[in-house]
Amino acid sequence: MKMMAHRLIAVLFAWVGLQVPLSYAQNAPHLLMQQSGGYALQVGAVRVTALNDGTVPQDAKKLLRHISSAQIDKLLAHNFQSNPVEGSINAYLIQLPQHTVLVDTGAGQMFGPGKGGHVLADLAALGIKPDDVTDILLTHAHVDHTGGLIKDGKPVFTKATVYIGKPDIDFFFDNAQMKNSPYGQGYFTGARTTLKPYLDANKVKTFTGSELILPGITATVHPGHTPGAAFYRLDSEGDSITFVGDIIHIAAVQLAHPKVTIIYDQDQAKARAVRISAFAQFAKQGELIAAPHLSFPGIGHLRHDGSGYDWIPVDYVNRAAESVN
Structure with missing residues (x-):
């Protein structure tokens, strides 16, 4: 029975947040395709652009942990939402003087037709070709972040260096971990399929702890959602x-109750601790953050609200800067 439950977790990880119930698909006139492109903002001297790979429905009642279905319904209703909740798959473009950088790549083709795969069109609308990308910063090795690395089985960003936390490479490419993991082989094959071409081409750089990896960009490992x-x-x-990265998936619930975890969190306790600590720190410092699964563009601030947080x-x-004479 325990093994069956673990296998169910693996199946849910791959599909439960991505399949659209027929009744939902047929009775959702708000669903529509958006134009390609992105939303840009200036961070100091650097242009940052949010890209969107698409959206997918998330069944909060099957995905979230440590909260009742009744509480979920109440919190979603408070935000004028209902289950399933539409979740963004965001990626981000950072344009440095000598580097064109992507933070995550979206799902690409990994979820099948109609479920992601728009990052390349967004880049094209901005006049950026795959070979223009010099660096890719992966928040972790799940396929909704690494899927865009490949297309039709081949590398997309052939001139890019891929950065990822070393513990993710150690974990997802460890045959013993895959063999003995309660999550099943499917949990590992997505990471291997998307990352192996870059590893084979010596295009992957890893880091541990906290490290300056590019001019003005510091990478820090926060194990929990995945080891790296x-x-x-x-x-x-x-x-x-x-x-x-994925410290939050369903804002209406996890902002109000940061202790709520999600089935995708590999280490539930560590993921919870990372979220609680990071939320508190970001709110205190007024830090601007970018989150891949919050509503596009997924960029904003956290503000304390009782025991939870508001998302601002x-x-x-949309105007040019005024000239100063």
């Missing part, structure tokens, strides 16, 4: 933004 889950902080001219999205700006 990482944050990336960009500092420029006194401004900063931190790309936080970044302002939308």
